[in-house]
Amino acid sequence: MRINRISIFAYFLWITTLLCGVIIYPTYAQSNMSLVTVYSSSDPVYVIKENTTIPTWTRELNIEIPFNISRNWIGKSNVTVHFEFYFNIKSEEWRISTVNYTFILNGKPIRLIREDFEGTWLKGGGSYPETIIKPEMLKENKNILIIKIKVLQKGLVESKSYFELQIKQPHIKIKALDSDGDGIYDIVDPLPRTNNNNYITGIIGIMGIPISIGVEKFLTKTKNKR
Amino acid sequence: MDKKLLLMSELLLLSIIANIFIISNVAAIGEDEYIIYETYEDKWTLLIQAHAPRYGSTKGTSSWSYYSKYVIGPWSTTSIVYHSVTLMPEDGHCIARFQLVRWVYQYVLVGPLNGEHYEDRWFIDQTFSWYKTVNIYGNSINTCEDDVEQPPPSNGYYFIRFQSRYSSQDRREDSDSDSSYTITVSVGSGSGIALGLTVVVDVNGHQGTGTLGLYNSAYNTWTYEYVFGPHHSWFIDYLGTTQYLWTFKLNY
Numbered sequence: 001m002r003i004n005r006i007s008i009f010a011y012f013l014w015i016t017t018l019l020c021g022v023i024i025y026p027t028y029a030q031s032n033m034s035l036v037t038v039y040s041s042s043d044p045v046y047v048i049k050e051n052t053t054i055p056t057w058t059r060e061l062n063i064e065i066p067f068n069i070s071r072n073w074i075g076k077s078n079v080t081v082h083f084e085f086y087f088n089i090k091s092e093e094w095r096i097s098t099v100n101y102t103f104i105l106n107g108k109p110i111r112l113i114r115e116d117f118e119g120t121w122l123k124g125g126g127s128y129p130e131t132i133i134k135p136e137m138l139k140e141n142k143n144i145l146i147i148k149i150k151v152l153q154k155g156l157v158e159s160k161s162y163f164e165l166q167i168k169q170p171h172i173k174i175k176a177l178d179s180d181g182d183g184i185y186d187i188v189d190p191l192p193r194t195n196n197n198n199y200i201t202g203i204i205g206i207m208g209i210p211i212s213i214g215v216e217k218f219l220t221k222t223k224n225k226r
Numbered sequence: 227m228d229k230k231l232l233l234m235s236e237l238l239l240l241s242i243i244a245n246i247f248i249i250s251n252v253a254a255i256g257e258d259e260y261i262i263y264e265t266y267e268d269k270w271t272l273l274i275q276a277h278a279p280r281y282g283s284t285k286g287t288s289s290w291s292y293y294s295k296y297v298i299g300p301w302s303t304t305s306i307v308y309h310s311v312t313l314m315p316e317d318g319h320c321i322a323r324f325q326l327v328r329w330v331y332q333y334v335l336v337g338p339l340n341g342e343h344y345e346d347r348w349f350i351d352q353t354f355s356w357y358k359t360v361n362i363y364g365n366s367i368n369t370c371e372d373d374v375e376q377p378p379p380s381n382g383y384y385f386i387r388f389q390s391r392y393s394s395q396d397r398r399e400d401s402d403s404d405s406s407y408t409i410t411v412s413v414g415s416g417s418g419i420a421l422g423l424t425v426v427v428d429v430n431g432h433q434g435t436g437t438l439g440l441y442n443s444a445y446n447t448w449t450y451e452y453v454f455g456p457h458h459s460w461f462i463d464y465l466g467t468t469q470y471l472w473t474f475k476l477n478y
Contacts, residue, residue, distance in 0.1 A: 119361025
């Protein structure tokens with residue numbers, strides 16, 4: 001009888017520990033945690049502006065975004081680069097303006113985007129597909145991303161030309177990942193590749209077994225007494 | 227009696243096994259495809275266009291939930307490119323934005339479930355981080371009748387051909403007041419702002435005709451704003467099958 005009680009106690013202790021470890025603690029831990037961190041550049045807007053008649057000219061601009069990421073966030077978060085651009089180009093004669101964006105992380109180029117503007121009167125803005133920084137490229141703690149912007153405008157003859165490119169709100173977003181989609185983020189999930197809800201379903205299912213055995217025993221005893 | 231029952235049970239079991247075997251084999255026979263010929267070409271591919279009326283302006287906006295859907299060829303092969311840009315042409319200038327993408331042409335033998343037949347397919351295989359925004363207003367800013375529908379090759383890559391010209395009047399705007407006025411057209415989630423624009427994709431001599439549609443996949447509203455200056459009049463032609471993307475011809 002005593003052995004039975006110890007078994008039942010051990011059984012419920014195991015279930016409680018499992019529940020705490022898989023669901024309760026991770027849920028509590030992530031409720032006190034910021035799941036998205038944003039690092040912005042020092043200025044909100046960067047401008048390359050040129051008012052000239054020279055047919056060919058070039059300008060460069062570097063935007064630095066330093067950011068920190070701790071070791072346990074690397075690989076368990078999505079690190080992406082974002083910015084918006086706005087352009088206003090007016091020239092008397094047809095010109096081609098080329099803008100090259102080079103993303104340099106910790107001294108290594110990781111992505112190149114090229115944008116060409118062809119014509120005399122172009123105005124608009126937009127953004128590019130987000131640049132995802134692979135975890136293996138990140139360093140523990142201090143990282144630095146440089147967005148190197150190089151503008152080259154070419155025309156055939158001397159003519160009045162106005163060029164303006166604005167880079168707005170460059171920033172890095174570090175967002176906690178939930179790989180298995182169970183609502184518990186990888187950063188606190190002891191089972192990041194397995195849906196924790198399945199464990200809970202299993203645990204609740206198993207919980208029925210000792211109760212069923214108890215009921216069965218009780219019924220047998222009652223029968224025997226009769 | 228027992229032996230007969232046993233024999234019948236065995237026969238029933240055998241027949242079940244045989245049926246399972248036959249069904250599983252029939253299910254395994256599916257539609258097969260054999261690529262007989264394949265070629266590809268990188269081309270400047272239209273994402274979005276905006277036309278401004280003379281003495282006015284336009285603002286055509288898309289964000290990452292918006293996409294351009296190409297349906298090409300008799301077998302309606304579909305490709306999708308997402309984009310986020312706002313084009314703001316002014317005073318009769320028209321702008322189109324392109325992305326360099328890899329178009330693939332395939333000649334495929336398909337069969338046998340729906341009958342053995344050959345299909346020509348044109349589809350986008352990959353996109354590159356290279357964009358181009360180009361003036362397409364032609365020789366006159368008073369009218370979109372001569373707008374460019376296929377810019378000359380640029381950086382060694384050809385453009386796809388697309389519908390952009392004014393051809394006939396669908397609407398007219400007369401600005402009799404002393405100030406500008408704005409007409410905003412917009413679509414909500416899941417709708418298309420410009421559908422059925424004719425496009426032609428040529429992949430190394432294999433020419434496929436189809437349509438381009440600009441769609442909105444999110445809750446945001448996709449908007450085109452047309453601003454008309456004072457004391458002028460314009461004829462307007464709807465591009466494609468919807469009434470959102472406009473081209474213009476100055477009346478006076």
